[in-house]
Amino acid sequence: xxxxxxxxxxxxxxxxxxxxxxxxxxxxxxxxxxxxxxxxxxxxxxxxxxxxxxxxxxxxxxxxxxxxxxxxxxxxxxxxxxxxxxxxxxxxxxxxxxxxxxxxxxxxxxxxx
Amino acid sequence: xxxxxxxxxxxxxxxxxxxxxxxxxxxxxxxxxxxxxxxxxxxxxxxxxxxxxxxxxxxxxxxxxxxxxxxxxxxxxxxxxxxxxxxxxxxxxxxxxxxxxxxxxxxxxxxxxx
Numbered sequence: 001x002x003x004x005x006x007x008x009x010x011x012x013x014x015x016x017x018x019x020x021x022x023x024x025x026x027x028x029x030x031x032x033x034x035x036x037x038x039x040x041x042x043x044x045x046x047x048x049x050x051x052x053x054x055x056x057x058x059x060x061x062x063x064x065x066x067x068x069x070x071x072x073x074x075x076x077x078x079x080x081x082x083x084x085x086x087x088x089x090x091x092x093x094x095x096x097x098x099x100x101x102x103x104x105x106x107x108x109x110x111x112x113x
Numbered sequence: 114x115x116x117x118x119x120x121x122x123x124x125x126x127x128x129x130x131x132x133x134x135x136x137x138x139x140x141x142x143x144x145x146x147x148x149x150x151x152x153x154x155x156x157x158x159x160x161x162x163x164x165x166x167x168x169x170x171x172x173x174x175x176x177x178x179x180x181x182x183x184x185x186x187x188x189x190x191x192x193x194x195x196x197x198x199x200x201x202x203x204x205x206x207x208x209x210x211x212x213x214x215x216x217x218x219x220x221x222x223x224x225x226x227x
Contacts, residue, residue: 004156030212031212033214033215042202042217042218042219042220043157043202043215043217043220045214045215045216048214050212056214091156091157093156095210095212101145101147101159101162101215102159102215103159104149104156104157104158105156106154106155106156107155107156
């Protein structure tokens, strides 16, 4: 049963600390997305990659956020330094490429105190 | 022009009723309109999707109605069940293959009461 996996599922950290979230897209998917979900803003696109190359990161605060794909099986989202306003659920999704849209992972719930 | 407007924000329907969630868009470049269902603590899951060349699509108890001229689309859930209680998001994208970003509506929290 192919699925997107994300680690960690929950992260609590103090303001100023570095946070790294990881995503393993579905094998064979060539497009990977990072979304952030909050009650106030809903689902927002932060960045996405195609064939490991960044296509759009305009939704990301670039002074503190960075996204990479070191290889086809791993995408990372890093926040340094973290701030309380970064508290949210971060979702990774990968694109199937066969007309059925994007598959989402279970999310990483980040709490910054 | 990138927005997708969704209403209502929340909806309570009795079991067996037909909840209807509405969405509207501005960008005529959008070519694929998926609906996602999200249960608490889970990621959004693709429920049903439509392209602008058809006016209606049914999958089981879920139906999308699409009005291209009005740039509106809606989700209907027939014979709704308590297990349908979830948050529903409409979305739009330029690419049917899932390789372009989704623009999401703000979500509708649906509660089906027994």
